[in-house]
Amino acid sequence: MSSPSVVKAGPVVGIAPGATQGPPRSRRVGLTPTLALLLGAVYCLLPVAWVVIAATKSGSELFSTFTFLPGTGLADNLSGLSAYRDGIYWRWMGNSALYAGLGALLSTAVSAISGYALAIYRFRGRETVFNILLAGVLMPPVILAIPQYLLLARVDLADTYWSVLLPLVLSPYGVYLSRIYAAAAVPRDVVEAGRMDGAGEWRIFTRIALPMMVPGLVTVFLFQFVAVWNNFLLPYIMLSDDEKFPITLGLFTLLEQGSNTPALYTLVITGALLAVLPLIALFLVIQRFWSLDLLSGAVKS
Amino acid sequence: MPNTKQRRFVATAVAVALGATTLAACGGSDDDSEAPSGPANLTYWTWTPGMDKVVDLWNKGPGKEQEITVTVKKQASGDTLVTKILTAHKAGKGPDLVQAEYQALPTLVSNDAVADISGDAKAAKSKFAEGVWQQTTLGTDAVYAIPQDIGPMMFYYREDLFEEYGLTVPTTWDEFAETARALKQKAPDVDLTTFSANDSGLFAGLAQQAGAQWWTTEGDKWKVGIDDAASQKVADFWGGLVKEGAIDNQPMYTPAWNKALNTGRQIAWLSAVWAPGTLTTAAPDTKGKWRMAPLPQWSKGEDVTGSWGGSSTAVTTDSRHRAAAARFAAWLNTDRDALTALAKEGGIYPASTSAQLSDAFAEPPAFFSNQTDFYAGAAEIAKTTAPSAWGPNVNVAYTTFKDAFGAAAKSRSDFGAALATMQDDTVADLKKQGFEVAE
Numbered sequence: 001m002s003s004p005s006v007v008k009a010g011p012v013v014g015i016a017p018g019a020t021q022g023p024p025r026s027r028r029v030g031l032t033p034t035l036a037l038l039l040g041a042v043y044c045l046l047p048v049a050w051v052v053i054a055a056t057k058s059g060s061e062l063f064s065t066f067t068f069l070p071g072t073g074l075a076d077n078l079s080g081l082s083a084y085r086d087g088i089y090w091r092w093m094g095n096s097a098l099y100a101g102l103g104a105l106l107s108t109a110v111s112a113i114s115g116y117a118l119a120i121y122r123f124r125g126r127e128t129v130f131n132i133l134l135a136g137v138l139m140p141p142v143i144l145a146i147p148q149y150l151l152l153a154r155v156d157l158a159d160t161y162w163s164v165l166l167p168l169v170l171s172p173y174g175v176y177l178s179r180i181y182a183a184a185a186v187p188r189d190v191v192e193a194g195r196m197d198g199a200g201e202w203r204i205f206t207r208i209a210l211p212m213m214v215p216g217l218v219t220v221f222l223f224q225f226v227a228v229w230n231n232f233l234l235p236y237i238m239l240s241d242d243e244k245f246p247i248t249l250g251l252f253t254l255l256e257q258g259s260n261t262p263a264l265y266t267l268v269i270t271g272a273l274l275a276v277l278p279l280i281a282l283f284l285v286i287q288r289f290w291s292l293d294l295l296s297g298a299v300k301s
Numbered sequence: 302m303p304n305t306k307q308r309r310f311v312a313t314a315v316a317v318a319l320g321a322t323t324l325a326a327c328g329g330s331d332d333d334s335e336a337p338s339g340p341a342n343l344t345y346w347t348w349t350p351g352m353d354k355v356v357d358l359w360n361k362g363p364g365k366e367q368e369i370t371v372t373v374k375k376q377a378s379g380d381t382l383v384t385k386i387l388t389a390h391k392a393g394k395g396p397d398l399v400q401a402e403y404q405a406l407p408t409l410v411s412n413d414a415v416a417d418i419s420g421d422a423k424a425a426k427s428k429f430a431e432g433v434w435q436q437t438t439l440g441t442d443a444v445y446a447i448p449q450d451i452g453p454m455m456f457y458y459r460e461d462l463f464e465e466y467g468l469t470v471p472t473t474w475d476e477f478a479e480t481a482r483a484l485k486q487k488a489p490d491v492d493l494t495t496f497s498a499n500d501s502g503l504f505a506g507l508a509q510q511a512g513a514q515w516w517t518t519e520g521d522k523w524k525v526g527i528d529d530a531a532s533q534k535v536a537d538f539w540g541g542l543v544k545e546g547a548i549d550n551q552p553m554y555t556p557a558w559n560k561a562l563n564t565g566r567q568i569a570w571l572s573a574v575w576a577p578g579t580l581t582t583a584a585p586d587t588k589g590k591w592r593m594a595p596l597p598q599w600s601k602g603e604d605v606t607g608s609w610g611g612s613s614t615a616v617t618t619d620s621r622h623r624a625a626a627a628r629f630a631a632w633l634n635t636d637r638d639a640l641t642a643l644a645k646e647g648g649i650y651p652a653s654t655s656a657q658l659s660d661a662f663a664e665p666p667a668f669f670s671n672q673t674d675f676y677a678g679a680a681e682i683a684k685t686t687a688p689s690a691w692g693p694n695v696n697v698a699y700t701t702f703k704d705a706f707g708a709a710a711k712s713r714s715d716f717g718a719a720l721a722t723m724q725d726d727t728v729a730d731l732k733k734q735g736f737e738v739a740e
Contacts, residue, residue, distance in 0.1 A: 059582060059585065060585035060586070062582075063556045063559035063560055063563065063583065064559075064560065064563050064564075064585065064586060146388060149388060149392065150388075150391065150392050153389075153392035153393070153394045154392070158389075158392065158394055159394075236381070236385065237385060237388055240344070240346060240374045240376070240385075240389070240396065241374050242374060242375045242376075249377075252377045253348070253375060253376065253377040255377070256348065256377035256378045256379050256381075257348060257350055257378060258348045258349060258378040258610075258612070265582065
């Protein structure tokens with residue numbers, strides 16, 4: 001909220017609104033964006049609230065009681081979810097953690113090293129490589145899923161953990177972001193200074209440049225993690241064994257059980273709620289790295 | 302039918318990536334005379350819940366003797382699975398066995414994804430009703446799948462509310478319309494049922510009951526009859542009811558629909574044999590208050606129903622153990638123990654006629670405990686299922702149905718125009734795919 005403007009408006013409290021000039025005007029200007037943002041927040045949070053409340057409802061309450069009236073079935077839903085096919089839900093959760101965690105880590109590593117190289121070194125074809133990457137950023141990954149499947153099937157990697165991990169390792173957007181960030185955050189002077197002091201290129205990258213790039217890399221990691229966690233089409237096409245399914249795919253099979261069996265709405269809703277928690281936790285834990293401004297005083301300008 | 306065709310694989314965004322490829326249409330000769338040599342490990346894509354437990358019976362019993370082990374890989378049902386099977390087939394990595402809805406079989410066959418198993422499966426024919434078996438042969442000498450479950454359509458109604466409003470169960474569609482109007486007069490805020498455009502299977506089943514044949518072959522050409530007289534009759538009937546406001550026009554399977562059923566604002570539902578499962582979650586408070594009756598007929602004395610849903614077990618052309626896979630498919634859908642387990646674990650209504658009266662179906666579904674002869678009645682109705690005729694682009698017809706009829710139902714406008722749109726789009730897509738179409 002715009003507390004500073006409220007303080008400013010202090011002296012004119014008591015004057016009829018409309019008759020005021022100056023400070024109240026700035027207050028009114030502050031009010032509109034605040035309202036717009038609040039509206040946006042409600043728009044975003046309402047579905048979340050729905051999921052939270054619906055997860056507490058039992059099967060018989062789900063569609064029959066008032067939408068935002070909490071139900072009594074949360075414990076049953078949780079135990080039902082854990083019991084479903086001997087707890088396969090938790091296996092899906094573990095798979096998702098593996099795909100998203102390892103996938104985002106690998107992809108961040110690749111992005112860091114390529115982004116750094118593209119930003120610091122000058123070599124023939126650098127702009128071409130970068131332009132191809134830019135084209136990659138514009139290409140929706142959905143389009144690539146089928147060709148990737150056909151290629152991986154040829155080398156017998158379809159329906160393995162690798163089939164989901166490998167296509168994620170190169171993230172054009174991650175490389176793009178890393179390059180931009182490295183160009184801004186790693187001064188060439190620092191790299192030169194490292195060379196003067198006799199450090200090898202690898203040492204300069206790992207010991208000097210990498211720490212400077214951390215805030216940017218955290219962003220890349222988070223973006224990738226969320227993207228992989230929510231990924232659907234790639235694992236859908238790659239995997240046929242439901243022991244390897246990520247959570248998105250697992251919940252989908254709970255919904256689409258064929259016409260003979262009703263969709264397991266309560267389990268899916270509870271499962272969806274639990275599946276968002278790791279993402280929220282991750283954001284809360286990692287976001288403090290964003291404020292890092294390492295070595296910002298290393299170079300005099 | 303010509304042997305090869307330029308076929309375009311159309312399934313949402315996938316199309317862009319795959320492009321045109323040459324594939325054999327409608328099977329062809331693929332009798333790889335493989336001797337059943339050595340042990341076979343088969344993979345099976347299915348969405349039926351509890352299928353792993355049924356397959357365990359095989360792996361510990363007949364499968365063990367014949368050294369055929371089957372592994373279940375549980376999938377999500379629906380059109381997306383067809384896309385997935387075709388993609389896997391393109392890479393030559395399809396599973397050995399797949400579960401396929403009847404209306405998806407022509408698509409799989411024309412992409413050469415499922416194999417002709419007539420050699421190993423002919424013996425199973427006697428276990429199924431003629432109309433059911435015909436769906437897996439597509440009217441040829443080949444056998445592309447073994448029927449697993451069926452969805453004969455029925456009329457479900459609230460027994461208590463019918464009594465309260467003084468209504469009788471309609472036996473003809475004229476009576477059905479009268480019942481809807483009578484109810485509107487007595488209780489203007491209550492609807493007999495709704496015309497929903499979000500599940501094409503319902504309308505397809507109703508058209509099938511009226512005698513529609515949406516896809517047929519004429520020589521080596523496809524003939525599309527979506528806009529035929531029978532379908533027009535059905536479309537006009539429902540369009541008229543929606544237009545005069547005798548029934549609701551809201552889609553089903555929504556929370557609002559659940560609520561309407563649960564609170565008695567909609568007191569009947571045209572559905573199939575699997576309706577008890579849906580009602581259990583949609584309208585939990587109405588347990589024991591429903592009753593099932595045969596579908597209303599177009600003329601008095603007739604006895605025909607359509608089907609909505611149902612699936613089969615098919616062997617893929619990618620399988621290296623087709624004979625073994627066909628043996629398993631036949632066992633799964635004809636063996637007594639297997640079918641009992643399927644009914645218990647998977648909740649399916651078996652296609653096999655003898656299984657429909659087995660011990661597993663002695664008791665009515667829990668939601669219909671008041672109607673003790675539920676399954677005896679269901680088996681009688683199942684016998685009257687009209688033959689169906691599916692083609693290679695059911696998905697396109699269904700998508701157009703949802704769009705065209707969805708709009709028509711919402712605006713309470715002419716259903717006949719929507720049906721014509723559906724016909725045109727389906728024909729245009731067939732032509733685009735390279736099939737010859739008889740006009």
